[in-house]
Amino acid sequence: MFKKRLKLDIKCLDGFVSKKELKDISPEIKKAHNFLVKRNGPGKDFLGWVDLPEEVGSSHIKAIESEARNINSNSDAVIVIGIGGSYLGARATIETLEPKKINKNIFFAGHNLSGDFISNLLTEIQDKDISVIVVSKSGTTTEPAIAFRIIENFLRKKYGSKKIKERIVCITDEKNGALKSIAKKRGYKSFVIPNNIGGRFSVLTPVGLLPIACAGINIKELIAGACAERKDSLSENLNKNISYKYAAIRNILYRKGKKIEILSSFDNSLHYFDEWWKQLFGESEGKGGQSIFPVSCDFSTDLHSMGQLIQEGERNIFETFLVAEKQNVRCIVPKNKENLDNLNYLAGKRVDYINRKAYEATRSAHFEGGVPNNTIWFEGKSAFCLGQLFYFFEKAAAVSGYLRGINPFDQPGVESYKNKMFKLLGKP
Numbered sequence: 001m002f003k004k005r006l007k008l009d010i011k012c013l014d015g016f017v018s019k020k021e022l023k024d025i026s027p028e029i030k031k032a033h034n035f036l037v038k039r040n041g042p043g044k045d046f047l048g049w050v051d052l053p054e055e056v057g058s059s060h061i062k063a064i065e066s067e068a069r070n071i072n073s074n075s076d077a078v079i080v081i082g083i084g085g086s087y088l089g090a091r092a093t094i095e096t097l098e099p100k101k102i103n104k105n106i107f108f109a110g111h112n113l114s115g116d117f118i119s120n121l122l123t124e125i126q127d128k129d130i131s132v133i134v135v136s137k138s139g140t141t142t143e144p145a146i147a148f149r150i151i152e153n154f155l156r157k158k159y160g161s162k163k164i165k166e167r168i169v170c171i172t173d174e175k176n177g178a179l180k181s182i183a184k185k186r187g188y189k190s191f192v193i194p195n196n197i198g199g200r201f202s203v204l205t206p207v208g209l210l211p212i213a214c215a216g217i218n219i220k221e222l223i224a225g226a227c228a229e230r231k232d233s234l235s236e237n238l239n240k241n242i243s244y245k246y247a248a249i250r251n252i253l254y255r256k257g258k259k260i261e262i263l264s265s266f267d268n269s270l271h272y273f274d275e276w277w278k279q280l281f282g283e284s285e286g287k288g289g290q291s292i293f294p295v296s297c298d299f300s301t302d303l304h305s306m307g308q309l310i311q312e313g314e315r316n317i318f319e320t321f322l323v324a325e326k327q328n329v330r331c332i333v334p335k336n337k338e339n340l341d342n343l344n345y346l347a348g349k350r351v352d353y354i355n356r357k358a359y360e361a362t363r364s365a366h367f368e369g370g371v372p373n374n375t376i377w378f379e380g381k382s383a384f385c386l387g388q389l390f391y392f393f394e395k396a397a398a399v400s401g402y403l404r405g406i407n408p409f410d411q412p413g414v415e416s417y418k419n420k421m422f423k424l425l426g427k428p
């Protein structure tokens with residue numbers, strides 16, 4: 001099991017971020033740190049995630065594990081309905097750790113309004129035994145609400161109104177919202193999303209934990225990783241807290257005109273982790289006419305689409321590499337007698353070794369091309385390391401937002417499209 005501490009490698013920031021600049025920003029970091037500790041900064045009512053890893057009790061874990069066992073015992077497909085913070089943490093974990101190969105089929109819905117998508121999903125799983133986990137903190141978000149109405153209808157036809165009660169779990173607010181009323185009226189089981197935790201900070205609540213447990217992933221390990229990272233990020237001192245150091249670096253670079261951050265990884269299974277990261281930073285920081293635009297790249301894939309732009313386009317980019325120290329599975333390049341492809345110089349080498357060289361070459365080429373970059377190293381793809389990474393980035397996003405002088409925990413801008421859409425749809 002991979003359990004080493006996270007590392008931050010800043011070699012490729014030389015000439016872009018100086019020791020003096022890090023020292024100069026330290027008082028601002030201290031102020032942001034105090035907002036978190038004293039709970040008196042903007043959005044102070046949404047700090048439930050800060051101590052959450054320590055506070056998740058064993059009875060809560062047991063209840064979630066028991067519900068996951070119950071779901072798994074009567075279904076061979078689980079549909080997780082939700083959008084944004086109500087689905088990305090679960091999807092990030094499940095897709096990164098790829099348990100599908102050995103475990104259940106987990107499907108996601110409610111994150112778009114494509115009729116094709118939902119019809120195709122129902123066709124794909126029509127012969128399976130299905131359970132549904134529907135997640136919405138507000139309980140009123142249109143996309144998951146529509147998906148739930150359609151899927152609930154489908155289940156009702158398949159199993160009948162009484163039996164679907166065993167197949168639906170709602171995760172929502174303790175008291176308010178349409179989903180809460182539905183759960184109560186129709187007798188569906190439900191789990192609560194704490195009031196003081198916003199969607200994008202909710203992966204360690206039932207929002208993330210129940211789907212992750214259904215996928216056969218050890219949620220205790222996930223929480224243990226977050227606990228370890230919480231301990232590692234208690235200090236206000238940048239030299240002792242790499243989460244704060246990362247937040248400081250981003251803001252130093254931003255103030256120098258580096259307004260786009262690319263999170264780059266050399267492992268396609270991290271794709272949805274990167275999507276989670278994009279939401280975390282995009283919604284937390286994009287306010288008041290300021291923002292670091294968070295983008296993600298899957299390398300090598302995107303080296304052959306975005307690589308040119310990163311290397312030689314406008315110099316307003318910085319990059320954060322997310323790299324695993326070790327891989328889970330060995331894959332070796334075979335020897336070939338004819339060697340028509342001239343690849344025998346790599347015969348016997350692990351593909352991971354070649355991938356590592358691709359990373360080393362890319363970070364150095366981008367650095368030399370004027371793209372400062374840092375690397376966050378985690379030991380390997382495990383629930384523990386993902387727990388570390390979730391907490392690391394949550395804390396960095398909070399502090400980064402405070403450095404910018406905004407409330408990192410709200411998302412008022414998201415309402416604009418919703419209001420226009422409701423008007424167009426004639427919502428009463």
Ligand code: PA5
Nearest residue numbers: 084085086136137138141199200
């Ligand atoms: O981070 C957030 O708060 C948002 O991304 C929400 O999670 C997202 O909008 C979904 O909202 P809800 O859970 O209320 O359906």
